[in-house]
Amino acid sequence: MTPRLQPGSDPNLSDLLGRHRCGHALEQGFYTSDEIFAEDMERVFLPDWHYAGHVSELPNPGDYLLFEVLDESVILTRDAAGDIHALANVCRHRGSRVCLEQSGHTRRFTCPYHAWTYNLDGSLFSARLMSTDLDKTKLGLKTVPVEVFHGMIFVSFSDNPATFAGARAELDPLLKPFGLDRLRVAHRESYPVQANWKLLIENYNECYHCAPAHPEYARHHAMHMEFERFQPLNEALKPRAEALGIPTAMIDRVGVNCPAGSVDYTVSRQALFEGTDTGSDNGRPVAPLLGDLKGYDQGACDLYVGIFNPMLIYNDHAVIYRFIPVDTRTSVQEIIWLVHEDAVEGRDYDLNRLTWLWDVTTKADKFIIEKNQQGVNSRYYEPGPLAGMETFTQRFLDLYLDRMGRPA
Numbered sequence: 001m002t003p004r005l006q007p008g009s010d011p012n013l014s015d016l017l018g019r020h021r022c023g024h025a026l027e028q029g030f031y032t033s034d035e036i037f038a039e040d041m042e043r044v045f046l047p048d049w050h051y052a053g054h055v056s057e058l059p060n061p062g063d064y065l066l067f068e069v070l071d072e073s074v075i076l077t078r079d080a081a082g083d084i085h086a087l088a089n090v091c092r093h094r095g096s097r098v099c100l101e102q103s104g105h106t107r108r109f110t111c112p113y114h115a116w117t118y119n120l121d122g123s124l125f126s127a128r129l130m131s132t133d134l135d136k137t138k139l140g141l142k143t144v145p146v147e148v149f150h151g152m153i154f155v156s157f158s159d160n161p162a163t164f165a166g167a168r169a170e171l172d173p174l175l176k177p178f179g180l181d182r183l184r185v186a187h188r189e190s191y192p193v194q195a196n197w198k199l200l201i202e203n204y205n206e207c208y209h210c211a212p213a214h215p216e217y218a219r220h221h222a223m224h225m226e227f228e229r230f231q232p233l234n235e236a237l238k239p240r241a242e243a244l245g246i247p248t249a250m251i252d253r254v255g256v257n258c259p260a261g262s263v264d265y266t267v268s269r270q271a272l273f274e275g276t277d278t279g280s281d282n283g284r285p286v287a288p289l290l291g292d293l294k295g296y297d298q299g300a301c302d303l304y305v306g307i308f309n310p311m312l313i314y315n316d317h318a319v320i321y322r323f324i325p326v327d328t329r330t331s332v333q334e335i336i337w338l339v340h341e342d343a344v345e346g347r348d349y350d351l352n353r354l355t356w357l358w359d360v361t362t363k364a365d366k367f368i369i370e371k372n373q374q375g376v377n378s379r380y381y382e383p384g385p386l387a388g389m390e391t392f393t394q395r396f397l398d399l400y401l402d403r404m405g406r407p408a
């Protein structure tokens with residue numbers, strides 16, 4: 001029998017990796033140890049790509065937006081030429097935060113401490129009362145890797161981030177009909193969850209729990225059914241989608257399928273139940289059609305770019321999920337709802353109807369994930385076997401363990 005870890009003890013990473021049993025949940029220390037959490041952030045979370053905002057939030061030169069996670073703060077700006085920049089919000093003098101507003105419009109950023117001033121591309125404009133031989137070209141705000149992908153702005157904290165070339169080549173034609181660069185953020189909501197960040201992602205990646213936990217979701221989505229019952233619905237979806245010019249090809253480049261040096265990405269078109277147009281209270285549309293779509297095929301796209309940014313694309317709106325670690329046993333689940341850029345609240349959509357399904361579903365997830373963490377904290381916790389319907393959770397765990405240094 002494996003020795004039990006007492007709550008609060010700090011197990012060593014290689015011990016935990018060595019004790020992990022394939023096809024099982026993770027050892028307790030992965031969810032309870034502050035040292036493991038610190039390793040998680042360095043090895044897995046920070047180096048990956050993170051959805052930081054949408055270009056529609058920075059429509060004009062001079063617009064800016066803060067993206068903040070853990071100890072990091074990034075200023076997203078649009079410069080006079082229209083280009084997007086991601087700048088570390090850390091003054092090159094003595095390190096103060098430079099930009100304090102969550103969003104706004106400016107010509108330059110002035111540090112609140114000693115008033116060094118930076119341009120929209122991060123270059124140092126002026127440093128008052130400093131000697132004239134100060135080399136200003138070496139003291140611009142540091143830049144953070146940034147990619148704009150179909151209007152979505154992604155940021156990474158790696159010095160050598162994974163590339164988007166493969167994702168662009170393979171996903172561009174599949175995503176084009178949805179006009180994702182012509183969306184607008186209708187609403188974003190943060191749900192604090194008292195649980196380790198991995199429990200949020202494990203939960204999102206399986207629909208084994210959907211039938212018992214999410215009656216509202218299960219009414220209209222078929223993903224919670226066994227493969228044999230789900231697959232015929234996906235086959236029936238294909239002609240409906242193709243008639244509307246919606247691609248149904250499945251691309252899967254995650255984990256072992258991901259080419260070396262590339263960001264992980266995957267897209268698939270999944271059937272909703274027949275008669276269900278979108279994810280809503282009654283399955284009826286909640287907003288105007290996206291992009292160039294001409295109707296409802298009664299399907300939805302599951303899209304991942306990076307392992308932290310799943311997105312669900314219905315025909316009339318899109319939903320982005322962010323899993324944000326705060327500390328070992330605290331996370332935030334953020335949900336961002338996007339609609340066609342021309343859609344006007346009150347006229348074209350009702351915000352309560354638009355957000356209802358994923359609000360109620362996320363609150364139910366918060367409850368079950370917190371109960372999961374509480375059980376995992378116990379001296380009686382022992383990792384159990386995963387179900388066939390937890391394949392994607394298994395895949396996330398494998399990817400996680402590999403990035404944590406599991407021996408091949």
Ligand code: FES
Pocket residue numbers: 091092093094095096111112113114115116
């Ligand atoms: S710390 Fe920013 S000007 Fe001194």
Ligand SMILES: [Fe+2]
Pocket residue numbers: 203204209210213214361365
């Ligand atoms: Fe769920």
